[in-house]
Amino acid sequence: MQRHxxxxxxxxxxxxxxxxxxxxxxxxxxxxxxxxRVLEHDATSLTCERLDVVPPDSATAHEFGRRLASTHAxxxxxxxxxxxGWQGPGFFxxxxxxLPMALTGHDSWGEFYADERLAPMGELAGPGLDSAVRxxxxxxxxxxxxxxxxxxxxxxxxxxxxxxxxxxxxxxxVVLIDPAAHGGHAETDLAMLALFGCPxxxxxxxxYSSRRPLRPxxxxxxxxxQLYPLLAHVVLFGxxxxxxxxxxISSALAIEC
Numbered sequence: 222m223q224r225h226x227x228x229x230x231x232x233x234x235x236x237x238x239x240x241x242x243x244x245x246x247x248x249x250x251x252x253x254x255x256x257x258r259v260l261e262h263d264a265t266s267l268t269c270e271r272l273d274v275v276p277p278d279s280a281t282a283h284e285f286g287r288r289l290a291s292t293h294a295x296x297x298x299x300x301x302x303x304x305x306g307w308q309g310p311g312f313f314x315x316x317x318x319x320l321p322m323a324l325t326g327h328d329s330w331g332e333f334y335a336d337e338r339l340a341p342m343g344e345l346a347g348p349g350l351d352s353a354v355r356x357x358x359x360x361x362x363x364x365x366x367x368x369x370x371x372x373x374x375x376x377x378x379x380x381x382x383x384x385x386x387x388x389x390x391x392x393x394x395v396v397l398i399d400p401a402a403h404g405g406h407a408e409t410d411l412a413m414l415a416l417f418g419c420p421x422x423x424x425x426x427x428x429y430s431s432r433r434p435l436r437p438x439x440x441x442x443x444x445x446x447q448l449y450p451l452l453a454h455v456v457l458f459g460x461x462x463x464x465x466x467x468x469x470i471s472s473a474l475a476i477e478c
Contacts, residue, residue: 297404
């Protein structure tokens, strides 16, 4: 068996153990998307089975969408909850500079999103945003806490960092890597897939909807769910992402209840 080793001698305490716990949790979803097999981990590294990759195609994307719906349906203990069995910190972002990500359970998605995602990341991103954008971000968080964006969907089992680079297209189908796993809203993973482009995205959506129909108006809510990773990009890569972040905030404020 070929092995792939990720290393970061300066990794925060618990970083690789958290990733391993997230992969195990996601892989435990019945009929869900497979995850890369973890072989071992320690404080500074994670060793996984090396995957063979093939070009994406429509049929594989459709099946990935079906399986992602099953992963989400496996659920979580609460919005913001950690993977089962994990009691340490959470992380979001690249191997070279992981950002802290709270893993605290909430009954309300809007409250969780405002208090555990937008507020902390907005604070870090603040120097890269002008005062008007920061005020509008506060307005989005107020609407979140008020429940304007809430619905009756239970917490979904999320990958949490589901951009296309964390999908491995293998001969046996899509395999997930590098999660920021937690309980959240299913639309968050779908919005993350769309943020930087996903091969055969429409086929993914068709497959997803065949098992878990999307709620009306979901496309209008995409910028709301993209706001957290966009703020993270302002933190990590600077003000070049400020315009996209401001546009997402404006779109979130325009969502009608």
